Amino acid sequence: MYNKRETKYPMPVQDPLVRNQNFKEVALGYDGETAKLEAQRCLNCKNRPCMGGCPVSVRIPEFILKIAEGDFDEAYRIISESSSLPAVCGRVCPQERQCEGACIRGIKGEPVAIGGLERFAADYHFAHANSVGRPLSNGHSVAVVGSGPAGLSCAGELAGMGYEVTVFEALHVAGGVLSYGIPEFRLPKEIVRREVENLKDLGVKIETDSVIGRLYSVEELKTELGFEAVFLGTGAGLPRFMGIKGENAKGVFSANEYLTRANLMMAYEEDSRTPIFRGRRTAVVGGGNVAMDAARTAKRLGAERVFIVYRRGMEELPARKEEVRHAVEEGIELKLLTNPVEVLTDAEKNAVGLKCVEMELGSPDADGRRRPVVKEGSEFTMDVDCIIMALGTSPNPLLRQTSEGLATSKNGGILTDENGMTSLDGVFAGGDAVTGSATVILAMGAGKKAARAIDRYISRSFS
């Protein structure tokens, strides 16, 4: 049954010049037959390097074998033993640096399309399966703060064990970065909604519009509302800026603001009342997935030209390879080895240009990446009227400011012990709130791990 084809079966995608005018999902997913053929490319090798590359150790060869055999439900079941959000991870994980990066088939030719197959199994399951029953309550209750990847996976895991879980979300929609950050064309909101519905079927309560740290302190969740343990999955929401002149001009946005207006507030829809700035020429500063998302959103909102401005080179771009490829196909122009030094403004403080310098890569710095240094006399000005800063984010400061005794690191991350417990008894944390901005899958892994630690904590303390 082994399929010797050296390249992945291409996943159908919308045509680049059509899709850069709409917000529908770019990659369309495998059909059952193609998924089986792709799955048959897996050698089912003994060493399973792919599993080692997966932060939550999905039993990859086993689920792929089930797809190859046509038992799609079983494939989903195997994935869901390790991952709470397979439809999401199949779409947004940086597979080339994780499972697929380790795949033996990648040595000669392309690795097995593990991400595409995971997505297929999850989409198939949602299209065909009935809801799983609600587990019996064990009478213990846990509060989860934040409904992003860490919070949702922690809640799912605990609910599966019979805990009564309430998730508190500050925004009016659950999903965290999956809802406000990642655009519709990359992760349709319907998928996030389904994942959340799944949790509700398990008995998880979701309280939107509830800002913990303001409405209730972490302490009050325990004392006033009677939760036996708390999980903090508040993410890294605080946007960073460069600190350059003109950065507060009109027309300069954090990627968070721009994407939130576009995604969460649906500014792209005709009848939306959310204002969004539609730049003629847009520069996005940064090279990660968020930068790619912002650039592709700007293009879809009608910008004539959109640039990615990144201070290192192509090799160093931190975004998923697929996102960079999709962006370039859609007409996004990469200005690499370029660093902004000033936002130029007119008399009304509108951004009218971006003064930049060219960079070259010098010797490697502490983290092993070659440090960009300014090329002498290379200053030039880009003609842009919209500038989006996608420079990464820091942990949200709200809980740090309002929770007495909650220990945090110098850069604001919540400190935890090896079980994910913070300096406050019975209060656990995980995901970007602890590590600073990272990936969906790592946050999910942390949420899941914390759920097990919470289970041990409650069993020890309350029974």
Added chain:
Amino acid sequence: MIEVEAPRIAQKALAGQFIILRVDEAGERIPLTIAWTDRERGAVAVIFQVVGGTTMALNEKRAGDFLADFVGPLGNPTEVGNVKRAVVVGGGVGCAVALPVARRLRESGAKVTSVIGFRSREFVILEEEFRACSDEAIVTTDDGSYGIQGNVCVPLRRLAEEEQIDAVYTSGPLVMMKFVAEATKPFNIRTIASMNPIMIDGTGMCGCCRVTVGGEMKFACVDGPDFDAHLIDFDEAISRNRSYLAFEAGEREKHCNLFKKEGK
């Protein structure tokens, strides 16, 4: 002004804090300051001025209607410390922010003079409420149709000249707060301005509400909304608040046209 049944928020809200609301499912999120709360009835009152589509839609709500979302309390409460002599300066709908601050100061034992300014007589709001919680309340109107003619700085300067003032708290239009800061600067009076910038989430996420204070970037939602008025870059704040003016004007028109259609 509307009162919203929001018992959880009413329990927790303190002077100087705000809420964010959405009128309906397609609506934007707008921040509004809490004017007062009634803990027993679980009510939260907010005062707003009709500027764009959202506030127009809000204005059409009648008693018993529902809002899609009402989130809060947000922002840090106003710190009244051990201020003994305070002047509270409110302008226009900004008086909604100033009122609970005046009340809080009075409760903490300070002597409070409130100065509230409006364009003309027909725009005067909350006068009785301010009189009830201040040792002295002064109304000004730009056109002199009521109270003292001129802006709030006229009585403010006089007060500063007459006696020792520990702190001035101000909220209202940015231009007014800028003038208040300039008026108190020569007297070296601690002056706190409550900023109300454009905002989306109110939890530190969007960076839209950034304000330059003493040369540093601050986020009004998590670091404020109160800042040292002598350090705020008001000109930048004024410019940033105009980011979506054209859009708002368009929304008003759209809304009004719809209205006409409905009327027919």
